[in-house]
Amino acid sequence: MAGxxxxxxxxxxxxxxxxxxxxxxxxxxxxxxxxxxxPSSGYAPVGNDAVKKGxxxxxxxxxxxxxxxxxxxxxxxxVLVPTLLTLWLAFQDWSTETGFDTARFxxxxxxxxxxxxxxxxxxxxxxxxxxxxYTALSVALLLPLSVGFGLLVYQRRVRGGVALRTILFSxxxxxxxxxxxxxxxxxxPSEGPINQMLGWVGLPGSPWLSSPDTALVSIVLLNxxxxxxxxxxxxxxxxxxxxxxxxxxxxIDGARPLQRFWFITLPLLRRTLLFSAVIAIxxxxxxxxxxxxxxxxxxxxxxxxxxxxxxxxxxxxxxGGLGSAMAVTLMLALIVxxxxxxxxxxxxxxxxx
Amino acid sequence: xxxxxxxxxxxxxxxxVSRPAGDWLILTAIIVVSVAAAFPLVWMVLTSLKTPAETMxxxxxxxxxTPNLDAYFKVAGVIDAGRSFLNSAIIALxxxxxxxxxxxxxxxxxAKYRFRGREWLFALVLATxxxxxxxxxxxxxxxxxxLHIGGSLxxxxxxxxxxxxxxxxxxxxxxxxxxxxxxxxxxxGASELRIVFSIVAPAVVxxxxxxxxxxxxxxxxxxxxPLTVLQGHTDQYPxxxxxxxxxxxxxxxxxxxxxxxxxxxAVLPPLVLFVLLQRFFVDSIVSTxxxx
Numbered sequence: 001m002a003g004x005x006x007x008x009x010x011x012x013x014x015x016x017x018x019x020x021x022x023x024x025x026x027x028x029x030x031x032x033x034x035x036x037x038x039p040s041s042g043y044a045p046v047g048n049d050a051v052k053k054g055x056x057x058x059x060x061x062x063x064x065x066x067x068x069x070x071x072x073x074x075x076x077x078x079v080l081v082p083t084l085l086t087l088w089l090a091f092q093d094w095s096t097e098t099g100f101d102t103a104r105f106x107x108x109x110x111x112x113x114x115x116x117x118x119x120x121x122x123x124x125x126x127x128x129x130x131x132x133x134y135t136a137l138s139v140a141l142l143l144p145l146s147v148g149f150g151l152l153v154y155q156r157r158v159r160g161g162v163a164l165r166t167i168l169f170s171x172x173x174x175x176x177x178x179x180x181x182x183x184x185x186x187x188x189p190s191e192g193p194i195n196q197m198l199g200w201v202g203l204p205g206s207p208w209l210s211s212p213d214t215a216l217v218s219i220v221l222l223n224x225x226x227x228x229x230x231x232x233x234x235x236x237x238x239x240x241x242x243x244x245x246x247x248x249x250x251x252i253d254g255a256r257p258l259q260r261f262w263f264i265t266l267p268l269l270r271r272t273l274l275f276s277a278v279i280a281i282x283x284x285x286x287x288x289x290x291x292x293x294x295x296x297x298x299x300x301x302x303x304x305x306x307x308x309x310x311x312x313x314x315x316x317x318x319x320g321g322l323g324s325a326m327a328v329t330l331m332l333a334l335i336v337x338x339x340x341x342x343x344x345x346x347x348x349x350x351x352x353x
Numbered sequence: 354x355x356x357x358x359x360x361x362x363x364x365x366x367x368x369x370v371s372r373p374a375g376d377w378l379i380l381t382a383i384i385v386v387s388v389a390a391a392f393p394l395v396w397m398v399l400t401s402l403k404t405p406a407e408t409m410x411x412x413x414x415x416x417x418x419t420p421n422l423d424a425y426f427k428v429a430g431v432i433d434a435g436r437s438f439l440n441s442a443i444i445a446l447x448x449x450x451x452x453x454x455x456x457x458x459x460x461x462x463x464a465k466y467r468f469r470g471r472e473w474l475f476a477l478v479l480a481t482x483x484x485x486x487x488x489x490x491x492x493x494x495x496x497x498x499x500l501h502i503g504g505s506l507x508x509x510x511x512x513x514x515x516x517x518x519x520x521x522x523x524x525x526x527x528x529x530x531x532x533x534x535x536x537x538x539x540x541x542g543a544s545e546l547r548i549v550f551s552i553v554a555p556a557v558v559x560x561x562x563x564x565x566x567x568x569x570x571x572x573x574x575x576x577x578x579p580l581t582v583l584q585g586h587t588d589q590y591p592x593x594x595x596x597x598x599x600x601x602x603x604x605x606x607x608x609x610x611x612x613x614x615x616x617x618x619a620v621l622p623p624l625v626l627f628v629l630l631q632r633f634f635v636d637s638i639v640s641t642x643x644x645x
Contacts, residue, residue: 063462063466063545063546064462064466064468066546067458067459067461067462067466067545067546067549068458068459068462068463068474070454070455070458070459070514070515071455071456071458071459071478071515071520072459072474072478072515074455074512074514074515075478075481075515075516075517078489078493078496078511078512078513078515079481079484079489080477080481081492081496082489082492082493082496083484083488083489085492085496086488086489086491086492089491089492096491096494096495099495099499100492100495149386152379152382152383152386155379157375157376157379158376158379158380158383160380160383160384160387161383163383163387164383164386164387166628166631167387167390167391168386168387168390169627169631169634170394170624170627170628171390171393171394173570173574173623173624173626173627174394174574174620174623174624175573175574175576175593175619175620175623176574176576177574177576177593177594177596177597177616177619178397178593178596178616178619178620179393181596181600181612181613181616182393182394182396182397182613182616183393185396185400185609185612185613186393186396190411191408191409191410191411191413191609192413193396193413193415196412196413199412225390225393228390229390278483282483282485285485285487286485286486286487286577288487288576288577289576289577292580293597293600306487307485307487307577310487310490310491311487311490311577311581314490314491315490315491315494315581320491320492320495323491324491324492327487327488327490327491328488330485330487330488331484331485331488334483334485338483
């Protein structure tokens with residue numbers, strides 16, 4: 001501990017030690033607080049002059065504890081504790097309508113059930129597959145669209161980019177419930193304008209939400225419509241960070257537009273696209289409103305996705321143990337997906353190098 | 354797509370008007386995408402102004418012959434729209450206020466104090482940002498029962514008074530506030546709390562505006578948690594949940610205009626806020642999304 005202190009750049013403050021029960025009185029300049037510059041710990045302060053960072057002594061050494069307390073207590077009670085409870089409940093037989101004290105340990109039974117051959121298992125595995133498909137389709141549509149739209153917003157040859165950004169992003173502000181209601185009418189095979197417009201250009205209509213073959217894709221599309229503005233803004237931010245000099249050099253070397261996009265823009269957007277993909281995956285597993293409101297998981301279970309299914313099992317049917325096992329499985333699947341994504345991105349980066 | 358590729362290759366503000374044909378393609382693309390993006394919302398508003406008969410026609414009628422507000426008046430007869438709006442406003446405003454205070458304080462502590470376990474603690478906070486709400490839903494539902502706030506607005510609000518995104522956003526921006534400013538205030542004898550609210554907060558107003566708008570819109574729109582906590586307590590429903598009652602009202606029989614009118618009403622507050630303050634939204638996404 002004492003050795004570590006020297007590493008800090010002009011340490012602002014040492015927290016009062018929790019074990020001591022009483023905080024050290026800070027009379028006079030505290031050793032670490034007076035220009036106590038050690039080698040940098042790798043942390044780069046943002047202030048103009050790093051050396052002066054927090055050189056003065058605080059009046060109250062407990063300040064950081066007090067400032068962190070509201071946020072950390074709330075996050076602890078309403079995020080960390082329920083997460084741990086979900087992990088615990090996954091191994092219990094427990095009805096959501098009763099207290100936690102009625103939970104009974106059943107080992108891995110819940111997991112055997114949700115992956116088993118009974119209707120519980122079939123429904124869950126169906127929901128897992130639907131969610132995987134839904135997520136893959138969402139990412140596959142959102143990322144390319146966000147780059148394409150991002151280029152339209154970013155370019156300065158033609159006016160209108162900012163207006164496009166405003167329109168695209170405004171859909172992201174619309175409550176999902178309203179999106180679901182509106183699109184359920186747009187999709188209506190007979191009274192909706194989408195099939196009508198398809199007819200104008202000679203294409204056959206689609207049953208959209210009313211057929212098991214097209215219902216999930218229909219929900220993907222309305223979700224992409226709602227979210228693409230957010231990912232476009234991310235893409236524009238990524239494009240802004242690519243220095244113009246790189247393009248100029250490429251132009252001098254005679255690179256054609258397609259080559260410049262493929263060999264400069266896309267590789268330099270990798271970080272942005274990775275971040276976008278992670279967010280898109282996490283958003284995709286949360287889809288709930290269109291399913292709860294319009295399809296109720298149907299037709300024939302085609303839109304039964306995990307958030308909807310877990311809530312139905314864990315809250316509406318009060319099978320808290322089963323629902324928690326499903327939630328834990330979802331969490332593990334997410335972790336695997338995100339880790340795989342990062343591994344993929346790293347391998348891609350190494351191949352480029 | 355080749356159009357977009359071409360755009361990519363040209364640095365901004367360079368080589369203007371070198372290829373007029375390409376410019377027309379870009380303009381066409383911008384218009385097509387804009388119209389496609391705006392269409393569902395335009396359709397929603399148009400449909401809310403149609404007569405019930407017009408909403409049922411095949412093929413669909415695009416423009417109402419005699420635009421009228423009947424559907425909007427009918428909304429008030431089916432749900433207590435005033436009460437629902439008030440509930441939504443209470444949920445969104447109180448939650449936002451809470452998030453602002455907790456995020457400013459914690460963001461300041463993470464940005465400007467050095468203490469043991471800071472990085473570890475911050476990483477833990479960040480991790481919660483990536484946790485889908487469904488993972489905590491089941492035990493949380495039981496927990497609000499233990500706290501005797503189930504079925505009430507308090508049950509909707511209290512679990513959301515702090516969030517990781519807010520703490521992250523505030524930390525990012527507060528790190529950019531010069532330490533000299535803070536030290537000078539300490540020399541003048543200001544308390545740490547006073548420094549946060551009267552020195553640091555004014556210096557990060559754009560970030561506070563962005564967070565306030567994000568929080569307001571997110572909690573105005575949120576559906577899963579209020580639905581779970583409030584089930585059955587219709588007098589506590591926010592507007593987004595009351596909308597689902599419009600859908601089930603007289604199902605199948607010409608309720609489309611009614612539903613679209615309700616949806617239009619629910620969409621207005623977040624959309625107006627966004628249009629007024631979109632600059633802050635975009636800036637904050639850029640700063641957290643990429644520099645993060």
